[in-house]
Amino acid sequence: MKYILVTGGVISGIGKGIIASSIGTILKSCGLRVTAIKIDPYINIDAGTFSPYEHGEVFVLNDGGEVDLDLGNYERFLDINLYKDNNITTGKIYQHVINKERRGDFMGNTVQVVPHITDAIQEWVMNQAKVPVEASKEQPQVCVIELGGTIGDIEGMAFVEAFRQFQFKAKRENFCNIHVSLVPQPSSTGEQKTKPTQNSVRALRGLGLSPDLIICRSSMPVEMAVKEKISMFCHVNPEQVICIQDVYSTYQVPVLLEEQGVVKYFQERLHLPTGDSASNLLYKWKNMAERYEKLQKTCSIALVGKYTKLLDCYASVFKALEHSALAINHKLNLMYIDSIDLEPITESEDPVKFHEAWQKLCKGPGWGFEPATLGVRGWRLSRLSYRRRALRIGICLGMQLAVIEFARNCLNMEDAHSTEFEPNTLVPLVIDMPEYIPGNLGGTMRLGMRRTVFRTENSLLRKIYGDVPFIEERHRHRYEVNPSMINRFEHSDLRFVGQDVDGERMEILELANHPYFVGVQFHPEFSSRPLKPSPPYLGLLLAATGNLNAFVQQGCKLSA
Template sequence: MKYIVVSGGVISGIGKGVIASSTGLLLKTLGLKVTAIKIDPYMNIDAGTMAPTEHGEVFVLDDGGEVDLDLGNYERYLDVTLGRENNITTGKIYREVIEKERRGDYLGKTVQIVPHLTTAIQDWIERVSHLPVDDTQSTPDVCIVELGGTVGDIESAPFVEALRQFQFRVGQENFALIHVSLVPVVGGEQKTKPTQAAIRDLRGLGLVPDMIAARCVEPLDRSVINKLSMFCHVGPEQVMGVHDVSSTYHVPLLLERQGMVQFFEKRLHLDVKGGIAPAMKERGNDLRKRWKELTIGHDHLLEKVEIVLVGKYTSLQDSYISVVKALEHAALRVHRRLDLKWVEAGDLEPQTEIDNPVRYYASWQSICSAKGILIPGGFGLRGTEGMIGAAKWAREHRVPFLGICLGFQIAVVEFARNVCGIQGAGSAELDANTSDPVVIYMPEISKTHLGGTMRLGLRPTLFNKDSERSSKIRKLYGGAEAIWERHRHRYEINPEYIDRIERGSSKATSQHTSNGGRPSTPPPKGLRSLPTSPSLNRQDSAFRPSTPVKAGTDKLLFIGRSESGERMQVAELMPTSSSDKGHPYYVGMQAHPEFASRPLNPSPPFLGFVAAAAGQEILEEQLHVQKNYHAPHPPSLMILESERLRRQEQEAKEGVAINGTTEKPATTPPGASN
């Protein structure tokens, strides 16, 4: 096993994740199998309870792990499937050490940072680095380890010391270090002093960089490279200039041109010629070819597709990084340049017209001119009325629409209010006293513990049998009967309202009874068993559409449900008559398909959405191409088995087990923070 550690200096957020991912991608082009580990020095057990505006997006893995967004970069670039243990946090390490101490594993010794904590870190890295992460199901050849934060921070000190020891544990020929630093421009001159100071601090801690990735606005001058080489004790060929580029997809090729691959072949004694199977070499060559075509194609795109993202956390665009990447992947597939406009959901609400009319009308202008409208996930009341207004505009004006998680629930609430006539339709997340709770808290989810208690990870969705011919979203999945996507939510569509919504009526029928929010009838026809293989404001938006489509032209159908048939997971707007072509694309998904999107294999819901925004002909072309779609990675048997055991345990208990105690679900949901 070869280990390449990526650390950072001077400032945080310098691009370590992209450089780590790009390094792994280049090694994969040689035919090597690559895995990745991210170290986050914060005390949180995981990223699940952190606000998106605090730390960026919470990325969800197949096994339900809520992790740092950099693991999303690893999965996208390396086309691998990682697990929750690929993300190490201070909280996880301390918890593991304390549990060992409580069990008496240390045999009465005084437990200290060195050697007990640092040894636990090394053991974790060595154990996880050997886990298979791709379809070969074999042990990786190289592990990329990214150390989050900035070297010199007090919280990262134990990890730096652990890595110092680790280089001797695995051997110098199996350990290399890339240090990412900033070369700022002051008065038109590229300054090297910050990097010199960062390298000096790093060497003082016992780590000597094998390569310096110098981040800068413009390409590094040759004199600057020579200066960094001289004062940082590395050769000129070990200084990589990483300047700003039009797309992060260019970074691997930028590093390759500067000789990164050749350097690591020598430094880590990689037997590229004789030690790699011919089949893996062929895969590596194919990856290099396709990636070059991707980047070259991106630069030559002339036509653009305009998408408006209506979100709650637009102040930090990293909050939606997977959504943006999924849109980029889809745009590249349809040969369009993505033109993404950001609209803060609260700016669409009537109160903003009073407080800041300029922002209000500018935001609505973006909505009115949009070729496609996307509402991503989120939590809490803020901005949801603006989202409802945007969903209404997209539905009535037949603008391509995609709703993810909260966006899916928003679309259902909007349809229930404005088409079905259920005036009090709302969400129990936002108003516990809503008269018509179309969206309710899932009964098995804890109301006292937030971390790791949501419905998380890879879950199946089964399509209705009668959706095979008419559903666009099912065609985008290649006509599959069942699909697997990652979930992250606490609320669901209330089954008692499904019939009314699908009929477009405000009146309930007798087939639904009050049963704790669960339907008393069996699952709808067409749903089969799981395959064995792997307070919303009552005031409507003040902005009225000028030429809406006649109400009732389209119907909202829940065409995708959980394996039990009780949970609504995919909704699509369908025409009521065969003579009407219907809405070009109006889809809501409870899952987060953006987490599984790849540059060379875009997510089907995003592909259909962007294709529809680019034009009906483009959408029809992609629907035809997607007949041959195959999911990139089927669910592992481990995940299926763990899910089965989880359900079995849950059904055996009356309430929800939390920390060894059994609690009955609360009658009202807690207030959700923004």
């Protein structure tokens, strides 16, 4: 097993996740089996209880793991399915060690950070790196490990120490360290500064790890003199300094890394059994990056949500829409709208924002509503019923609100509500599920991959999915449409075309005689891939560009 550790310096948020994903993509394109691990040094057991404003969206895996959004990057770039144990946190490690201590596994010895915590980290990495992620069930050959945060963070010290020890356990030919560092360029001088990188590498080496590759992140291409200076002061050869400037799209990052000789370096440094060049997979990425940059047509989509002030809160939604737009050769113009700004003026904090939000919403031919499932802010959107011809996809709570909206405005159920927002509502159209455990938020949702069965062949989404009898998508919700009230919709235009395997839970709704008005209880964005866009989002983009009917008539196949 070969291990590639990716660390970061200077500041967080400079793209370690994209770098790690891109390295994995390059190695996979060379015919290697690749897996990935993300380490988050926070004490939380997982990301499930985070506010999206803390770390961005909570990404959900097939096995129900609620993990850091970087695992979404790994899955999309590598086209693999990871597991919850591919996301390691300080909380998980300490819980694991404390459980062993309570069982008496340490035979009365004092339990310490070194060696017990550091040993647990190494053991976890080695065990998880061996778990197959592909359908072939073969063991991976390379494990890319991203250590979150920056070198010097106190919460990450145990992990750095663990890998200082691990490099000797794995042996040099099986372990290498990539350090991602910022090269700032102050506007006052316009000069690219190397001192932050020098200090970061010095701190890393002081902790016992020496970088094999230094990847410099910068707003503009790094000058050769700057590259040579980093080489001299950071004790690496010039060819070991890789420069990744801000690019038009993340699809270009694997291409830039490959162009700077990363494959050849790994072949020599880790003795990897790769060919002389990357395969057709990387060619597809190059082609995709070139197409993305040359796109002329634009499609505008409005995203209505609760956490629109931080774009990472809807990272997977954005990617799913972007994948779909690229598949039909369009640029995506995504307009973020805070749901609270769509409230009536009397309740809105700012009347100007109210008018601007509705004006923005009316500009887009298509829109989606995908707020989080906790809290009461910004749920009332009954005004949307007046744009019945607007293209719409509702995700999770967005689907539930579509049901309430339709019931109130079309079925005269004026008191229809969700018990999430009004526990004592007279018409509980949306209710909490039996699995939901009040007072315990961690891991108590309906999580992970679940099967949805199409109850009719006359379904638009069924056709877009490839006319299959059932689909499997990832879920994350505590509330559902009340199955005892479904008979109220029996003779209406709103049809529940997809249900769970027992026929008790409403999974997909479609509005008849409408160009595209769908709702899904699951989160299809989590399984979208750059070369395989999510069908519900693809349908929205096709409808927004006026190509949906032709797509359906052609058998729902994208042209090459």
